[in-house]
Amino acid sequence: AQRVTQPEKLLSVFKGAPVELKCNYSYSGSPELFWYVQYSRQRLQLLLRHISRESIKGFTADLNKGETSFHLKKPFAQEEDSAMYYCASMGAQKLVFGQGTRLTINP
Amino acid sequence: SQTIHQWPATLVQPVGSPLSLECTVEGTSNPNLYWYRQAAGRGLQLLFYSVGIGQISSEVPQNLSASRPQDRQFILSSKKLLLSDSGFYLCAWSVHLTLEAFFGQGTRLTVV
Numbered sequence: 001a002q003r004v005t006q007p008e009k010l011l012s013v014f015k016g017a018p019v020e021l022k023c024n025y026s027y028s029g030s031p032e033l034f035w036y037v038q039y040s041r042q043r044l045q046l047l048l049r050h051i052s053r054e055s056i057k058g059f060t061a062d063l064n065k066g067e068t069s070f071h072l073k074k075p076f077a078q079e080e081d082s083a084m085y086y087c088a089s090m091g092a093q094k095l096v097f098g099q100g101t102r103l104t105i106n107p
Numbered sequence: 108s109q110t111i112h113q114w115p116a117t118l119v120q121p122v123g124s125p126l127s128l129e130c131t132v133e134g135t136s137n138p139n140l141y142w143y144r145q146a147a148g149r150g151l152q153l154l155f156y157s158v159g160i161g162q163i164s165s166e167v168p169q170n171l172s173a174s175r176p177q178d179r180q181f182i183l184s185s186k187k188l189l190l191s192d193s194g195f196y197l198c199a200w201s202v203h204l205t206l207e208a209f210f211g212q213g214t215r216l217t218v219v
Contacts, residue, residue: 043213
């Protein structure tokens, strides 16, 4: 079964500290992987996708097929990064999300 | 440009009443369409998805059903609402080429 797991419901770090949001996936094939973000009072939106290998707002995510992980990282957190983050996988047109991690950046 | 409309934004319905939430997409053709329920602590639960007109895949057995009568219209329905159907429902569509998903504003459903 296609599944995405985010083990941390809440994560709190200080401004300027490194951030890592964990994501593990399970799928029999090779899914496409994404991170979505929801800022306060805004719609859920795409942050980055594995196939683009991009860095958005200082965030990067590396796919580790051996560990079936797609953790999201940022070396120096900023207060505006506070939001709800969802990891997602797309396999055979089915888009599945994890439980989400609420990231809070403390000043 | 592509847009997605979802309505109503809020809805209060009595137990046992029917439900119809509508989602339409503009500016694209043959999108993949999705219905999710968003709950605190449980994230985004996929309820239904559709890759074409009349093609519905159900992910969670429940009191709800979905239909896609037109290419860019996706409807979430129930014949008789239960208290447990209360929640925040999100519609989304995705682009075949980039796979990016775009979300509607959501509907807050309260069953009383």
